[in-house]
Amino acid sequence: MQVKKSWILLAVIAAALVASAAPAWAQAVAPKTTVPIDGEYGRFFSLPTDVSKNGHRIDNLIHWTHAFMAVLFVGWGIFFVYCLMRFRQRPGHQAHYELVHAKPSKYLEVAVLIVEIVLLAGFSVPIWASVKNDLPPADKAFRVRVVAEQFAWNFHYPGPDGQFGRTDPKLVDTATNPLGLDREGDPHAKDDIFALELHIPVNQPVICDISSKDVIHSFFLPVMRVKQDALPGMRIPVWFEAVQTGTYEVACAQLCGNNHYSMRALMYIQPATDLEAWLREKGKPPEEFVE
Amino acid sequence: MKCWSIVATLVGGLALGAMAGPVRAEDNAVIKGKVIFKGDPEKYKRTKLDTSKDANCTKPVGSEDVIVDKDNNPPTLRNVMVSIKEGLGDRKFEAPKTPAVLDQKDCHYEPHVLGVVEGQEVVIRNSDPTNHNIHFLPKINEEVNKTQPKQGMEDKITLKKEEPFKVKCDVHPWMGMYITVFNHPFFSVTDKTGTFKIDKLPPGKYVVQAWHEKFGIMTANVEVTSGETKECDFTFEPK
Numbered sequence: 001m002q003v004k005k006s007w008i009l010l011a012v013i014a015a016a017l018v019a020s021a022a023p024a025w026a027q028a029v030a031p032k033t034t035v036p037i038d039g040e041y042g043r044f045f046s047l048p049t050d051v052s053k054n055g056h057r058i059d060n061l062i063h064w065t066h067a068f069m070a071v072l073f074v075g076w077g078i079f080f081v082y083c084l085m086r087f088r089q090r091p092g093h094q095a096h097y098e099l100v101h102a103k104p105s106k107y108l109e110v111a112v113l114i115v116e117i118v119l120l121a122g123f124s125v126p127i128w129a130s131v132k133n134d135l136p137p138a139d140k141a142f143r144v145r146v147v148a149e150q151f152a153w154n155f156h157y158p159g160p161d162g163q164f165g166r167t168d169p170k171l172v173d174t175a176t177n178p179l180g181l182d183r184e185g186d187p188h189a190k191d192d193i194f195a196l197e198l199h200i201p202v203n204q205p206v207i208c209d210i211s212s213k214d215v216i217h218s219f220f221l222p223v224m225r226v227k228q229d230a231l232p233g234m235r236i237p238v239w240f241e242a243v244q245t246g247t248y249e250v251a252c253a254q255l256c257g258n259n260h261y262s263m264r265a266l267m268y269i270q271p272a273t274d275l276e277a278w279l280r281e282k283g284k285p286p287e288e289f290v291e
Numbered sequence: 292m293k294c295w296s297i298v299a300t301l302v303g304g305l306a307l308g309a310m311a312g313p314v315r316a317e318d319n320a321v322i323k324g325k326v327i328f329k330g331d332p333e334k335y336k337r338t339k340l341d342t343s344k345d346a347n348c349t350k351p352v353g354s355e356d357v358i359v360d361k362d363n364n365p366p367t368l369r370n371v372m373v374s375i376k377e378g379l380g381d382r383k384f385e386a387p388k389t390p391a392v393l394d395q396k397d398c399h400y401e402p403h404v405l406g407v408v409e410g411q412e413v414v415i416r417n418s419d420p421t422n423h424n425i426h427f428l429p430k431i432n433e434e435v436n437k438t439q440p441k442q443g444m445e446d447k448i449t450l451k452k453e454e455p456f457k458v459k460c461d462v463h464p465w466m467g468m469y470i471t472v473f474n475h476p477f478f479s480v481t482d483k484t485g486t487f488k489i490d491k492l493p494p495g496k497y498v499v500q501a502w503h504e505k506f507g508i509m510t511a512n513v514e515v516t517s518g519e520t521k522e523c524d525f526t527f528e529p530k
Contacts, residue, residue, distance in 0.1 A: 152344060152464045175340055175465040176354045196344050258438060259424050259461045265344070286338035289353030 020044050037266070038246035039223050048222040051248070051269065053241040054131045058225040061123050068115050131225075135239050136205035144198065145209045147179060148217035148230040150257045153250055153265040154178050157193040159283055165189020172213075193282050198267040201275050202245050211235045218254035221267060227253050242269040315493065320515035322523055323488040326371040326481045326501055329528040332361040340465040347421035348398035352465060355403045357505050360483055367485020368527055370404045371503045372455075372471055374478035375489065376510060378497035384475045386410035390447070393458075393468070395423045395439070400458065400468035404504075406478040407450055407470060415439070415446045424461035429454055432472065436461070455502070469504060494519070501525040 021044065039049030047059055089095035135141070145156035145164060156179050158164045165181055165188040172180035181189045200206045210219045212230040220227045224240040252263035270278065328335075335357040342348040358369035390412035394401045398419060407413055417423050417439035427435035431452040439446065450472045460466035471478070479487035489499075494517045501509045506527045515521050 149464065151461050173356060174459060174467050176338065176356055178464060196341050257461065258436070259422075262422070262462050289337040289339045289351060291353070 036247070037249055039248055041222055041249070049248075050223060050225065051242055051244040051246065052224040052226075053243055055223075055225040057127050057131060061127055064123060065119060068119060072112065072115075132238070135207060135237055136241075138207070141205040141207045141239065142201050143207045143209070144200070145211070145235075146198070146219055146230070147211055147213060148219065148252070148256075148263075149178070149213040150215060151252075151259040151263040152178075152196060153198070153219075153252075153263065155195045155198050155265075156181075157195070157279060157282075158188075159191030159193050159279075161188060161191055163188040165192045169213075191283060193279060195282055197265060198250055199275055199278050200242060200267065200269055201272045202242050202269050204272065205239055205241045207237050207239045209235045209237050215256050216254055217252050217256050217263070220251040220253035221248070222251065223248045223267075229254060245269045245271060317517040318491050318493040319518050320492040320494050321488065321490045321520040322492060322497070322499060322513055322515060323486065323490075323520065324373075324523040324525065325485050326368045326373070326487065326503075327485070327524060327526040328359045328366045328368040329526050332359040332366050335359050335529075342398055342463070342465065345398065345421055345463060347419065348463065350397040352397065352399045355399070355467075360485055363485055367481065368503060368506075369481055369483060369485065370402075371481040371487070371501050371525070371527075372404050372406060372469075372478060373481065373487040373489065373499060373501045373525070374406065374471070374473060375475060375492070376498045376500040378495050379475055379477070379493070382475075382493070384408065387476065390414045392416065393425075393470075394418055395425070395460070395466070398463055399466055400460075402480065403468045404480045405468065405470045406480060407472055408476050409451055409453060409472055409474050410449060413448045413450060413470075415448060417442060417444045422462055423466075426459050426461050427456060427470070428459065429456040432456070471502075499523055501527075503527060505529075 039051070040046070041048045047062065050056060050059060087096040143158065147154040147156060156164065156167075165183070166186040167180045167189075168182055169180050171177055171182055177183075179192075179194055181192055181194070183189050183192075198208075208219065208226075208228075210228050210230045211234060212232045214232060216232070217230040218227060219230055219238070221240065224242065226238055226240050228236055228238045230236070246269055248267045248269065250265040250267050252260060254260075256263065268278075337353040337355075337358060340352045340354055342352050355370065360367045360369060386408040391405055391407045392414045393405055394416045396418040398421070405413075415425050415435075415437070420442045422438065422440040424438045425435065425446075427448075429450075429452075431454045432450050435448055437446050450470070453472050453474045455469065455471040458468045458470055477489045477492055479489050481487050492515060494515055496512070496514045499511045499513050501511075506529055509525045509527065511523050511525065513521050513523050
C-alpha cells in the first residue's frame with residue numbers, strides 16, 4: 001500500500017512539534033524535589049533561562065548558526081522546488097536529469113563554505129577558547145569536584161583547609177562514603193565535605209572538575225550553558241560564573257542506563273555569606289541516627 | 292529393557308528423594324550463640340544518611356554497615372550472617388517452599404542481610420510511594436536489574452547458585468544490602484539481641500562461619516550430637 005507523501009509530511013511535522021514540547025514535558029514529570037526550580041527550561045524553541053556570565057555568547061552562537069542554517073534551508077528549498085518545476089517532464093518537454101554546470105552555483109557553494117568557515121573560525125573557536133579552555137586563576141575561583149555515578153551526582157568540597165583530600169576507590173561505600181575519602185589516612189580529607197547538591201557562589205568564577213565512577217555521563221547545567229562529558233579515569237575541568245542567585249537543575253545529558261532520567265541534582269547559587277554558612281553546617285560531623 | 296529402565300528410574304528417583312529428602316529424626320542439633328563487639332561503640336555510631344535526592348524518602352535513614360547494639364551486655368553486632376561452612380558433606384537439602392522477602396521500605400532494604408537457599412524464591416517488594424530499581428550484583432547467578440516504579444509492585448526471582456553478593460538501588464545511592472545463597476538451610480542472621488540460632492542440624496563436626504560486611508569472616512569448629520545444643524560465640528574486634 002502506498003502511503004500518501006502528504007501524510008508522511010504531516011507525521012514528520014507532528015513529531016517535530018511533539019519533540020519541541022519534550023523539555024517542557026520532561027520538566028513536568030521530573031522526579032519530585034523538595035525545592036521548586038527557578039527558570040524556564042525551553043518552551044518550544046526557546047533556550048533555557050541564562051544566569052551565567054558567558055551564556056549569552058553561546059546563545060548568540062546558537063542563534064547565528066540557526067539564522068545561517070535557516071537562510072540556507074529556505075534558499076536551497078526554494079531552489080529545489082524551482083528545479084522540480086522548471087526541469088520536470090511535461091507535454092513537449094523531456095525531464096532534465098543532468099547536472100547544470102554554471103558559474104552562479106559555484107559562487108553560491110563558495111559563499112556557503114565561507115559562511116561555515118566564519119561560523120567555525122570566527123565565532124565558535126574563539127568563544128570556545130575563552131568560555132571553555134581559559135580557566136580563571138585558581139586563587140580566585142571556587143572549586144568543586146563533581147563525581148558522577150549511576151545514577152547520582154556527588155559533589156566534593158575541599159573544606160576549610162582549601163585542599164581536596166585523597167580518595168581511594170577501595171574506600172568507597174555507597175551509603176557512608178560515596179567518594180571513597182581517606183579520612184583516616186589523609187589530614188586534608190578530614191574536613192572535606194560531601195553533598196548530593198551543588199552549592200556555588202554568585203558573581204565568582206566556579207571551576208568544576210568532572211569525573212565518573214562507572215560509565216560515561218555528561219554534566220549538564222542548562223542555565224550556565226555548560227555541558228561536559230564525565231569520563232571514568234579522567235578529571236576534566238569546566239568553569240562558569242553565575243550572575244544571579246536561585247535554584248536550578250543539574251542534569252545528566254548522556255544516556256547512562258535505565259535510570260538515567262533520575263540522575264538529577266539541584267544547584268544552589270548563593271551569596272558568598274550564605275554559601276559559607278551552608279559549608280559550615282555541612283562540614284559538621286554527620287547527625288547520629290537513633291532508631 | 293523397558294522393565295529395567297522403569298526400575299532404574301524408580302531407584303534413581305528414590306535415591307534423589309533420599310538425598311534431598313525431608314529432615315531426618317536425628318537432625319535436631321542446635322548451634323546458637325552471640326556475636327560480640329569488642330571495641331569502642333562510639334566510633335561506630337550510626338549516622339543519618341543524606342536522602343535529599345528523593346523528596347518521597349521522608350523518613351530518616353540510618354547507616355547500616357556497622358550496627359553495634361551497645362545496650363546489650365556485652366555490646367553485640369547486628370547483621371552478621373552465621374552459617375555452616377563445612378561439615379554437611381554431599382547431602383542435598385530442599386529449598387523452603389515459603390519465599391524469602393526483600394522489601395524496599397522507607398527507602399532502605401529490609402532485611403539488610405538476607406540468606407536464601409538455592410532454588411528458593413525471593414520476593415522483591417516495593418513498599419514505598421517512589422520508584423526503586425533493584426540491582427543484584429552477583430558473579431555466578433544471573434544479574435537482576437529491575438525497576439519497580441509503583442508502590443506495591445512485586446517481582447519473583449529464584450537464585451540457583453551458592454554465592455554471596457551485594458544488592459543496590461540504582462535510584463537511591465545510599466541503599467544497599469547483601470544476599471547470600473546457600474546450598475543448605477543452616478544459617479542465621481544476628482538481630483538486635485546479637486544472637487543467632489541454627490537448628491535442625493544433623494549431628495556432625497562443623498566449621499561455623501560468621502560474616503560481617505565490614506569486619507570480615509570468623510570461623511569456629513563445633514561438634515554436635517543428635518539433640519544436643521551447643522553454644523558458640525564470636526567476638527569481632529576491629530583494629
